[in-house]
Amino acid sequence: MNVYQKLNEARAKFHKKALKKTGYNKFANYYYFELGDFVIPAIEIFNEVGLTSIIRFGKEIAELIVVNTEKPDEIIVFTSPMSSAALKGCHEVQNLGAVQTYLTRYLWVSVLHIVEHDALDAITDPNAVEEGTPDEGKMLDYIAAIEATITLDELKDIYIRAFADCDGNKAWQTKMIAAKDAKKKVLK
Numbered sequence: 001m002n003v004y005q006k007l008n009e010a011r012a013k014f015h016k017k018a019l020k021k022t023g024y025n026k027f028a029n030y031y032y033f034e035l036g037d038f039v040i041p042a043i044e045i046f047n048e049v050g051l052t053s054i055i056r057f058g059k060e061i062a063e064l065i066v067v068n069t070e071k072p073d074e075i076i077v078f079t080s081p082m083s084s085a086a087l088k089g090c091h092e093v094q095n096l097g098a099v100q101t102y103l104t105r106y107l108w109v110s111v112l113h114i115v116e117h118d119a120l121d122a123i124t125d126p127n128a129v130e131e132g133t134p135d136e137g138k139m140l141d142y143i144a145a146i147e148a149t150i151t152l153d154e155l156k157d158i159y160i161r162a163f164a165d166c167d168g169n170k171a172w173q174t175k176m177i178a179a180k181d182a183k184k185k186v187l188k
Contacts, residue, residue: 001050007111010112013045019033020037035105038112050070051067052066055104059082061082062080064104080110086151099150106148134165139166145158146176159180
């Protein structure tokens with residue numbers, strides 16, 4: 001099998017696993033996957049199908065490279081722009097570690113197509129009036145982007161776009177506000 005076939009097989013096996021979310025966001029009251037919840041099962045599956053992963057951090061780009069172990073010249077490269085962190089009370093190296101941890105998590109989310117819907121379920125307003133019907137996938141991407149922000153300016157920019165794209169849908173607006181407020185508390 002080539003690297004693409006192996007990656008599809010790995011994804012299929014991964015999504016058949018019953019994984020437990022151990023991360024908890026106390027501000028928005030939902031559970032999420034931490035890196036340790038899915039990386040070990042992912043690596044075990046990669047071993048089964050003949051893949052390995054390499055993570056690299058450059059000045060501009062973070063990469064997760066998926067390699068076919070039987071044909072090492074067959075690779076798939078997943079990238080993310082590098083970012084920065086300015087966590088309160090942290091040293092520079094701790095901020096670097098936070099950036100690398102978040103980017104590693106989001107690269108793996110991209111590689112394995114990990115989707116987390118529970119965060120939205122926990123903050124849905126059952127009395128909200130529906131107006132527009134925005135694309136659910138796009139809205140979920142906005143929620144993930146809000147959760148991945150590292151600065152208040154970045155949070156503001158993403159939130160403004162996300163709220164506008166809610167198309168007047170009160171339920172999605174409520175979800176965006178809750179995600180923004182939860183992240184803002186963490187970043188302050």
